[in-house]
Amino acid sequence: MQIKAINRMRTQITINDPVLLAIIQKQLDHITLQMGTVMVKTARSPIFSQSHDFSCFLSNSRGETIAQADGLPIHSGGGGFAVRALLRDFGKDISDGDVFILSDPYEAGGNHLPDWTIIRPVFAAGVLAGFCTNRAHQSDIGGGAAGTYNAAATEIFHEGIRLPVLKLYESGKRRDDLWKLLLLNSRCPDLLDGDLAAMVGSTRIGAERMSALFIELGADRADDYLDAVLAHGERSMRQAVRNLPDGVWKGADVSDNDCFELRDVETRVTLTIKGDELTFDFTGSSPQIKGFKNSSLANTYSSVYVAVSSFLDKSIPRNEGAYRCVKIIAPEGTVVNAKPPAPLTMCTVFPATDIMNACWRALEQTDPERACASWGKLVHGISAGLQPDGRMFVMYHWHGQAGGGAVKGRDGFPMTSTQMTLGGMSIPNVETYEQSYPCRILRQEFRLDGGGAGEYRGGTGVEYEAIIFTPSEHHIRAEGGRRPTGLGCVGGLSGAMADISVLELDSGKAVDVPPYGAQALPPARFKILGSGGGGWGYPNARKPELVLRDVRDGVVSVQAARDIYGVVISQDGKAVVSATPRASSA
Known part of the structure; x- marks a missing residue:
């Protein structure tokens, strides 16, 4: 129905019509959701079939992310780094039926080694029109600890197999030698065998849907439509930024250890807003640490994008065009942009959280309501x-x-x-x-x-x-x-x-x-x-009936209701006896 609607609209309106662009964006987003369904239904590991620790996203022919509706935003926000690494290494050697795999954060645009990335080029009428990607956290990739998280790691070589951009399928034919190499480097080869097949299958379904959409749009104009989708995302984000005040604000979060000893590890950011542009400058953050809580550059970009997207209007498209007005300064050699061979496996968890918190604390000062x-x-x-x-x-x-x-x-x-x-x-x-x-x-x-x-x-x-x-x-x-x-x-x-x-x-x-x-x-x-x-x-601004509900649900004690919220609950726990005057948090 959506494709037919697009066809009717193409004869009536221009390529930049916001209704048309919204329909195309929704169709692209839906393709990623279809990929995710395939992955959940066919993957072998519980980490995928039950927990959904993977993400699917789509890119244009230049490697810019155009849709990332499925999965975890930390996976896909920096996904463009991976696709552009593929274009760098194989730009003149990409054929229909090829499938690529990568993981390395230093060499291949990955965020950390356990997240293996499967990328399939999408062709429409014989022309490369985009890429279809599934990034998934593997159960085990070798290294010094089962389950990929080696807390004793002091360099990336301790963390498992490193994958540069590799061609896993050539013109539709699987490279069995590479497949066997990957299985040999996992403690769970039976799981990995099924999971890789599920990842490849999900990208096949996604590529078929993308190709059909591009042909319906007109293969010769697919790039124009995708450029317009990205430009719409950019316009939407810039408008949201213009609603924030100009100025400079600071934020920070601190970890109290480097995985081996207690010490303060600081993530600091200075946010500058000028007109419709945001700059996040992490100068002043701690130097990279001995343990595996350093962040790769792709992970840092993704963390900032997650913070911005969750703070601003949820209707803004989540494509890479939306982040063109976001500048990130991440000094090399710090915890937000570590130099090799620093270990990185924990980067998508605690360093990402620290980056988000620092950004949220700075953004909070621009508009506390958000x-x-x-x-x-x-x-x-x-x-x-x-x-x-x-x-x-x-x-x-x-x-x-x-x-x-x-x-x-x-x-x-x-x-x-x-x-x-x-x-x-x-x-x-x-x-x-x-x-x-x-x-x-x-x-x-x-x-x-x-x-x-x-x-x-x-x-x-x-x-x-x-x-x-x-x-x-x-x-x-x-x-x-x-x-x-x-x-x-x-x-x-x-x-x-x-x-x-x-x-x-x-x-x-x-x-x-x-x-x-x-x-x-x-x-x-x-x-x-x-x-x-x-x-x-402020706690005393909470409605007394909500405090009563919390007490009856067993998540707030009668004492806390009285001492923190100022709400006195009856002995039978069924009614509010009294409450201090309510204060507004605004």
């Missing part, structure tokens, strides 16, 4: 070991999640995937996990008084308890366990700190859990208190 409170940082990790049949398993403790930050008009998500996904990654069903892994999940419930108080409350985070019945290697990553990380805004309070504890199952002996590291464990019991998200606005 401010975003920080989401809590995680303390969960990965357990890896052998199934009873001898196959390797890699289990992410997704269920011990943190709470999301609040915004004006909405409380933070009670539990959600990490901040840089903006909730785009799914939390698997407990029952499915217990069927897939040698585990039992004993508890997964919202925390009491976990969310940061505010006119709009932060997400509570989760109280999680699970047993792993077989010996395993546990890889812990914990940013939220020593200080509050879900910081409030516009007078809102911070969420509760996280905590993790581990007991040996048979002896009941407590295991000392480091902030980062790998531990060989016998069967064990894990307990996680997920960080709470930050609140938005």
Whole structure:
């Protein structure tokens, strides 16, 4: 129906008509969603079929991202770096039926090594018209730790196989030698074999849909239409920026460790707004660190784009044209643009969050009404070991999640995937996990008084308890366990700190859990208190009936209702007895 509508409109209106461009953008976005459905239905790893830790996006023939509606914004925001690396290396050697693969953040425009990127060129009437891409976080890519997160890494060579831009299929024929090489470098080759096939298949479906759209538009004019789509995104973003005041503002976030010792690692940004342009200057951020919490350049760009897009009008198209008015200065050799061979695997999680928080804190000063409170940082990790049949398993403790930050008009998500996904990654069903892994999940419930108080409350985070019945290697990553990380805004309070504890199952002996590291464990019991998200606005501006609802739901205590929100609840917990006068957060 949409293509037919486009055909009718082509005879009546110009290429820059906003209605036509909106239809084309929606059609491109829908193609990425179709690709995502194919991936979920056919991938073998639970990380894809259940958690959706992948993203699909489309590019024009120059490698500019034109659609990224599916998946996680941290994956696709900097996706243009990868496609342009392909054009750099294979610009004169691209044929219909070719499929490319890459991962390396230094050489190939990747964000970190576990995210393998499959790119398929799209031809229409024999002419290269664009690219179709699936970027997905693999269960295991070798390296020093099962599950890809090697907390002992001090250089990228410790983190797994590095993939420059490689041709995985040539004119429709798979390169079996390269395929075998990839499987040989994974502890989970059976999963990887099916997952790669699913990624390739999703790009095939996407390429077919893109090619059909381009032919309907007129293959000779496809580039013109895509240029107009990008220009529309640019106009929309520039208009939104013009609504912000000119000026200079600063923001920052700080980590308290470099994965090996306690020290302040600062991400600092200076935001300059002039007319319809934004400049984010990260000069003053800490030098790159020893551990794997450095950011690649593509990841930094993506993190800034996620921060800007989530702060401004959600109707702005999410294509690369929209970010033409955004300038990023990321000094080489710092935590936001590390030089090789610095390790980078954690960059899409905590460094991305630090970058987003720094940008949000600067943007908050330009328009507090749009401010975003920080989401809590995680303390969960990965357990890896052998199934009873001898196959390797890699289990992410997704269920011990943190709470999301609040915004004006909405409380933070009670539990959600990490901040840089903006909730785009799914939390698997407990029952499915217990069927897939040698585990039992004993508890997964919202925390009491976990969310940061505010006119709009932060997400509570989760109280999680699970047993792993077989010996395993546990890889812990914990940013939220020593200080509050879900910081409030516009007078809102911070969420509760996280905590993790581990007991040996048979002896009941407590295991000392480091902030980062790998531990060989016998069967064990894990307990996680997920960080709470930050609140938005002053707590005493929250409506008393909402505080009462929170008390009855078991996420705010009677004492907190009285002492923090100024709302006294009856002894039976069914009514508000009294409330202090309401104050406005505006």
